[in-house]
Amino acid sequence: MGRGVTGLILKAMRADDYVFTVLGAEAVSEHYHRVRFDGGEFLQRNPWFPTMWVRLWIPKSGTATTDEDAGDLAQRGYTIIEPEGSEFTIEFAIHDGPAPRWALDAAPGDRIAATMMGADLTIPEHPAPSEYILVGDAASIPAINSILGTAAVPCRVFLEYQHDGERDLPVHADHVTWIARENRGAALVSAVLAAGLPSDAFLFVVAETRATREITRTAKRDLGLAKDRIKSQAYWLDRG
Template sequence: MGHGWEGVVLKLMRGKDFTFTVTGAEQVTEHYRRVHVTDGGLLAAAGVHPTMWVRIWFEGGGKPHQRAYTLVDPDPEAGTFSLEFALHDGLASHWARTCKPGDTVAATLQGTGFTVPEPRPERLFVIGDAASLPAVNSLLDAMPGVPATLWFETAHDSDERLPVRLDPDRHDLRRVPRADGGAALVERVKAELPDLAGEDPYVWVACDTATTRTLGSYLRKDLSLPKERVHALGYWRAS
């Protein structure tokens, strides 16, 4: 399958293409599914970094569409990782629900990159949801020993059972049911973060694009956090 103009642009930007092969899947909750894949040489070629993601091509309406997904537990020696899907009504979710061992999917590596903040913050602040949970877990894994406060937006009762990799001694998880298109989450963060922030916080935000933009602007402008201490990337577009 060719990847249309988006694929041409990614090629020009030196994106590298790989094919993943499904080896199995687990239904984690009714709204969250984990798919195991072999990496088609990706990890050997590109290495691994925290929150690493790829652009996966899903077929819809006779055309390929790229969607970003985060590598879960990449194992460079075995050449494997998993993908975790927050399920809704969409092409990627549909593929995740129906894929079988042996199925293949094309992916392009372009645009991912993240360096663990130095100096390490006294406390890490994370604002995310089910779509960014794989990245949140990878971030927590990459900063063992750093205390963290997480505001986690939930959309379903079953989100209570999502596998957040918490260290109960160090991590403080605050679940916020999604309401008013993310406004409830923004309010909670604005009400609680300033008192906790301390001298040198690092804040990582990945929610829907509008909420992420609002929070990013609040952190940089209203709280005057330096831009290198705020990472804000919208993960999905609400409709």
């Protein structure tokens, strides 16, 4: 029961714990859901920055609860957007998993535990990137939008989709290249690499594990992007 080994490790690392309270929830589409939270002191103690994320402690049952520590919990990363005072929003891409089940069930007054540790974004300044190349899917639209909202250079956006409706989700870019998820992410990898990754760009790649690794490896090994010009993080693992 509880947070298991992961929770013990984070505690030993002195990670910061919070409780978020649900203020409201709305369906954006069949496959995308938004939940508004009050985070108490969370944003006061952790000033917001683009791509900021937390580790939510999701009840494995997927059932929302008024008790933040009820049942067996699994840790899942989620991006904080639209901060205002102590409030913020989290957007959930919907698939068959405990986190989306929790979000679909969430109602005002429900509480969820969260841990802040490991989130960062450093973009090199000398020289500044010629452009940002942002690669992800529905799960990373919140993070990608948060970069698009603050970027001072041109951005190219590549998003993989699993449902046609995802192409209607709001992405704050003039142009997005949408790629249907095929062959466990291989189509996304091909599209990004074929479009070209200049060595003076900043690459933000946060898709499914396999595509994220493949694009990152090629960018470093074959295309000469320096380590500090790449932010790469697998946002989910295809267990299908």
